[in-house]
Amino acid sequence: MNQFITFVRKEFAHVIRDRKTLLVLFGMPVAQILIFGFALSGEIKDSKIIVVDNARDPVSRKLVAKVAASRYFRIKKGVNRAGEIEAAFKRGDARIALVIPDRFGHDLHHQHEAEIQLLTDASDPNYATLLVNYASAIIRDYSAGINGTSGTPYTIVPEIRMLYNPQLKKEPNLVPGVIALILMLVCVMMTSVSIVREKETGTMEVLLVSPFRPALVILAKTVPYLILSLINIASILLLSVYALQLPVNGSLLLLFGESTLFIITCLALGILISVRVESQQVALLISLIGMLLPTILFSGFLFPIANMPRILQLVSNLIPSKWYYIIVKTIMVKGLGFQAVWKETLILTGMTLFFLVISLKNFKIRLA
Amino acid sequence: MNIPAIRAEKLTKRFGDFTATDAITFEVARGEIFGFLGANGAGKTTAMRMLSGLSRPTSGSAAVAGYDIYKQTDLIKKNIGYMSQKFSLYEDLTVRENIRFFGGIYGLAHDRLRDKTAELLSRLALGGEADRLVGSLPLGWKQKLAFSVAVIHEPAIVFLDEPTGGVDPLTRRQFWSLIYEAADRGITVFVTTHYMDEAEYCHRVSIMVDGKIVALDTPYQLKQQFHAASMEEVFYRLARGAKRGD
Numbered sequence: 001m002n003q004f005i006t007f008v009r010k011e012f013a014h015v016i017r018d019r020k021t022l023l024v025l026f027g028m029p030v031a032q033i034l035i036f037g038f039a040l041s042g043e044i045k046d047s048k049i050i051v052v053d054n055a056r057d058p059v060s061r062k063l064v065a066k067v068a069a070s071r072y073f074r075i076k077k078g079v080n081r082a083g084e085i086e087a088a089f090k091r092g093d094a095r096i097a098l099v100i101p102d103r104f105g106h107d108l109h110h111q112h113e114a115e116i117q118l119l120t121d122a123s124d125p126n127y128a129t130l131l132v133n134y135a136s137a138i139i140r141d142y143s144a145g146i147n148g149t150s151g152t153p154y155t156i157v158p159e160i161r162m163l164y165n166p167q168l169k170k171e172p173n174l175v176p177g178v179i180a181l182i183l184m185l186v187c188v189m190m191t192s193v194s195i196v197r198e199k200e201t202g203t204m205e206v207l208l209v210s211p212f213r214p215a216l217v218i219l220a221k222t223v224p225y226l227i228l229s230l231i232n233i234a235s236i237l238l239l240s241v242y243a244l245q246l247p248v249n250g251s252l253l254l255l256f257g258e259s260t261l262f263i264i265t266c267l268a269l270g271i272l273i274s275v276r277v278e279s280q281q282v283a284l285l286i287s288l289i290g291m292l293l294p295t296i297l298f299s300g301f302l303f304p305i306a307n308m309p310r311i312l313q314l315v316s317n318l319i320p321s322k323w324y325y326i327i328v329k330t331i332m333v334k335g336l337g338f339q340a341v342w343k344e345t346l347i348l349t350g351m352t353l354f355f356l357v358i359s360l361k362n363f364k365i366r367l368a
Numbered sequence: 369m370n371i372p373a374i375r376a377e378k379l380t381k382r383f384g385d386f387t388a389t390d391a392i393t394f395e396v397a398r399g400e401i402f403g404f405l406g407a408n409g410a411g412k413t414t415a416m417r418m419l420s421g422l423s424r425p426t427s428g429s430a431a432v433a434g435y436d437i438y439k440q441t442d443l444i445k446k447n448i449g450y451m452s453q454k455f456s457l458y459e460d461l462t463v464r465e466n467i468r469f470f471g472g473i474y475g476l477a478h479d480r481l482r483d484k485t486a487e488l489l490s491r492l493a494l495g496g497e498a499d500r501l502v503g504s505l506p507l508g509w510k511q512k513l514a515f516s517v518a519v520i521h522e523p524a525i526v527f528l529d530e531p532t533g534g535v536d537p538l539t540r541r542q543f544w545s546l547i548y549e550a551a552d553r554g555i556t557v558f559v560t561t562h563y564m565d566e567a568e569y570c571h572r573v574s575i576m577v578d579g580k581i582v583a584l585d586t587p588y589q590l591k592q593q594f595h596a597a598s599m600e601e602v603f604y605r606l607a608r609g610a611k612r613g614d
Contacts, residue, residue, distance in 0.1 A: 006472030010461065017460045202454025206518075209420050209450035209527075211442065212473045 003212055007220035014194065015224045025190070029182045029232045033239045036178055047131055048076040050085055050097035057105035059146070066142050067098065072134040089121040096120045096131040108146075115157050175240045176328030177301025179233060179259065180321040183266050184295045186229050187222075189287035191270030195221055196283040199274075214363065218274075222267045229263045230256075249335025255328065258345065262324040265348055268355035269320070275362045295321040323347050371434045373398045373525050373556035374419060379428035381414050388414040390579035391428060396558060396572075398524075401551050403570030404560040407607045410576040412560040413453070413529060419558070420450050420527050433524040446474075449518035449526035449555075453533065457514050459503030463494055466502055467517060474521035488516050491549075508539035512546055519550050526550065528559040537565065544569050564600040573599070575606050582606050 015022060049067060053060050068075050076094045079085065085097045099117040101107075107114040118135050122128035139158050195218065198204040207217050233256070240246040248255060269291065277283045297303060298312070299321035305313055316322050323344040330336050330344075338345075374396040381389040389411040396402040406412045417423035419432050421441040430437045433447040457466045467488060471481040489495045492512055502510060511531060519526050528547075532540045540563065547569075551557055559570070567573050567587060574584040583590055583606055587599055596602045 003473050003475060006469060010458070010465070010469045013461055013465060014458070201459075202452040202456045203458060205422065205452045205454075206450055206456045206470075207473070208422060209445060209448065210470075210473050211445040211475065 004216055004220055007212070007216070008223045011194075011221055011224045015228070021190075025186055025228060026232070026235075028185070029178065029236050030239060032178045032182070033175065033236055034243065036175075045071055046074050047072060047096065047134075048094040049073040049131075049135070050076050050079045050088055050094045052080060052082050052085070052097065052099045054082075054102040055100050055104035055106075059105035059108055060100045063100065063139070063142050064098075067135070067138055070134070070138055072131075072138075085119055089119075094121075095124075095127065096135060098135065113157065118158050175236065175244075175246060176325050176332060177299060179236055179328060180262070180295055180299055180301070180324050181292070182232055182236065183229055183259075183263055183324075184287075184292050184321060186232060187225050187263055187266030188270040188273065188291045189284065190228075191222055191225050191267055192273035192277070192283040192287055193280050194225075195271070195274035196277055196280050199278060200280060215360075218271055218359075218363070222271065225270075226263055226267060229266075230260070233259045233263075246332070248332050250331035251337060254338055255331045258324070258327045258331065258341065258348075261345065261348055261352070262320070262327075265320050265324075265352040265355070268352050268359065272355045272359040272362075275359050294319050298322055299325045301325055320348060320351050323351075371398075371431075372396060373400065374402075374430070374432050374558065376415075376419070376430040377428055379415065379418060379430050380426050381411075381418055381423065382426045387579050389418070389425075392576070392579075392581045394574055394581060394584055396525075396556060398556055399551055399554050401547060401557040401559065401569070401571045403567050403573040404558060404576070405562070405567055405573055405603060406560070406576030407562070410607075411579040412576055415576070416527055416529055416558070416560060420448055421445055447524045449521065449523040451514050451518040451526070451528045451531050453529040455507070455510055455514060457502050457510060457517065460501060462499045462501055463489070463505070463513060464498045466513070467520065470517045471520045476521060484520055488520065492516060508535045508542070511535060511539075512543055515543065515546055515550075519555055522553070523555060525556040525558060528557065530560055530562070532561065532563065532566065540566065564598065564603055567599040567603070575603060577606055 051064050051067065053064055064075070067073055073096075076088070079088050079093070079097075082099050085099075088094055088097075097119040099119065101115060101117070104114050104116065116139060118132055120128040120131055136158055195204075198207065198221075204217075208214055237248065237252075237255070241248060270287070273283055273286050273290075277286065298305070298316035298319040300316070305316050305322070308316065327341045327344045327348075330340050334340070372395045374394075376395075377393050378391040379389060379393070380387065380391050392411075392415060404412050404416065414423065418425045418437065419430060421432075421437065421444050425437065432444045435441075435443040435447070437444065458469070461469065464485060467485045468481060471484060476484065489498055492509070494509070494513065497505065497509075502513065505513070515526075515528070515531060518528075532543050535543070544566065547557055547559070559566075561567065570587065572584065572586050573590060574581050575590075576582070583593075583602070585593065590602050591597070591599065594602045594605055596605065
C-alpha cells in the first residue's frame with residue numbers, strides 16, 4: 001500500500017509539473033462550457049423585432065406596447081406589411097417578426113381565442129429559438145394579464161414559423177456533450193500517453209523489474225486522471241448551473257455516480273490503447289481520431305443520430321459517449337431517476353468490463 | 369554460502385525461427401563483476417531480460433540469487449536491481465524525488481529511505497542539486513544517479529544494460545568506481561557493454577557471438593589465449609565471424 005501511495009504521488013508530480021498541459025486540462029472545460037454555453041443560451045437584449053399590426057385595435061396596441069417595453073426587443077420601424085418581412089430578414093434588419101391578424105381583438109373578445117404569428121430568421125437556430133421563447137413568454141404574460149380582468153380565459157395561440165431551418169436541428173443542452181468530450185480527452189488521451197511515455201523512456205522496464213505489481217503500475221497511473229476528471233466534472237456542473245443557469249433537474253448524486261462510471265470507462269479505454277501501442281504519437285493519434293472524433297460525430301451532441309443513415313446509427317451504438325450523453329441528458333434535462341437510465345448504465349458497465357478484460361489479456365507482464 | 373549469484377544452463381530464447389540466445393551456460397560468483405560482451409544483436413539484452421524476469425526463456429534453466437527464473441520471479445525481483453540501456457530516471461522529477469520514488473517502490477521504510485537519500489547524495493556530491501530536475505543534469509551525472517538508484521535497496525545482483533552509452537572515457541571511469549564500490553559491498557554486477565576499455569575493468573568477461581557464448585574467462589586469460597594485446601583485439605577476432613549485427 002505504501003508503495004502504491006509512493007507511486008500515485010509520483011504520478012501527481014508528473015501531472016503538476018507539466019504546467020502547460022495542466023492549464024489546458026483545467027482551462028479547456030471552462031472555456032468550452034462558456035463558449036458553447038453562451039453561444040447557446042446567453043441572454044440576448046434589444047433584438048430588433050418587426051411588428052405588423054393589422055388589427056390596430058386597443059387589444060393589439062396594448063400587446064405591441066408590451067413587446068416594445070420588454071428589454072429583449074426593440075421595434076424595427078418602417079416595415080408595415082407582412083410581405084416585406086422576408087426582405088427585411090434578408091437585409092438583416094431584424095430576425096423576428098410578430099404579425100397580428102386584423103381580426104385579433106374581435107376574435108379574442110368573441111371566441112376567447114386569437115391567433116398570432118411569429119416568424120423568425122432561423123438560419124441561426126439557437127438565436128431564433130431564444131427570440132421565439134422570449135416573444136412567446138411576453139405573449140403568454142399578456143394573455144394572463146387580460147385574463148385577470150374577466151371571468152372567461154382568453155387564449156392567444158402563437159403560430160411559430162422558423163424560416164430557413166424549420167426543424168431547428170440543435171440540442172438544447174450541450175453540457176453533457178462537453179463533459180463527454182473533456183473526459184475522452186483527459187482520461188483516454190492523457191492516460192494512454194502517460195503510460196506509453198514510460199515505455200518510450202525505458203522507465204517501464206525498470207518498473208516491471210521491480211517488485212511492484214505490473215497491474216498496480218497501470219492502476220496507479222490512472223489515479224491522478226480520475227481525480228482530475230472528477231474536479232473537471234464538478235467545475236463543468238458548477239459553471240453550467242451558476243454561469244449558464246442551466247438547472248440540474250435530476251439527482252446530482254446520480255449524475256456524479258454515472259459520470260464516475262464513464263470516467264472509468266474512459267480510463268479503461270486509455271489503458272487498452274496504452275497496452276497495444278508503443279509510441280506516444282500513435283497513442284495520441286488513436287485517442288484523437290479513434291476516440292475523440294467518434295465522440296463528436298456519434299454521441300449525438302452535435303449531429304442528431306436520428307438523422308444519420310441506418311448504418312451509422314448502428315455504429316453510434318459502439319461509442320461509449322453516446323450512452324453517457326443519453327444518461328446525462330435524461331438526468332440533467334428531463335430530471336428522471338435511475339429507472340430511466342439503468343439500461344444505458346448497464347451498457348456502459350459492460351463496455352468498461354470488456355475494455356478491462358481485453359487490456360489485461362494484452363498486458364505483457366514480461367515484456368516480449 | 370556457495371550458491372552462485374547467477375547460474376544459467378542452456379538458456380535459450382527463440383522468437384519464431386530466430387534464436388536470439390542459443391543455449392548459453394555460465395555461472396557468476398557472488399560479488400563478481402561480470403562483463404557480458406557481444407556485438408549489437410548478439411543476444412546480450414535478451415539474455416539479460418530473461419535473467420531479470422522480463423522475458424520468459426524458450427528452454428534451458430537458470431537461477432538468479434538462488435531463485436528459479438521460471439517459478440520464483442517475485443523473489444528474484446526483490447533481490448535484483450536493473451538499469452536499462454535507455455536512461456531510466458524521470459526527467460521531470462527532481463533528484464530527490466527520483467531517489468524517493470525508486471526507494472519507495474522497493475519498499476524501503478521511511479527512515480531508511482531518508483538515510484539512504486542523504487548517503488547517496490553525498491557520495492555522488494549531488495547535495496546541492498537535490499532539488500534540481502533530473503532532466504537538467506549532464507548525462508554522466510544522470511547515469512551515476514541511475515546506477516545508485518538501481519542499487520538503493522542493496523540487491524544481491526545488479527543488471528546494467530550498456531550503462532555508459534554516450535559518455536566520455538573520464539565519466540565512464542568515475543562510473544566504474546561506483547561499480548567497484550558496489551561490488552566491494554558484496555553486490556554482484558552483471559554488465560553488458562561494447563566499450564572494450566570497460567571489459568578490462570571486469571573480473572571475468574564472456575563474449576557472445578550470434579547468440580552463443582564463444583569465450584569466457586578473465587580479461588588477462590583471454591588476452592593470453594588469443595595472443596592479443598588488448599580486449600579490443602580479442603573481441604575483433606571473435607566477432608569477425610559474426611553473421612548477425614546491424
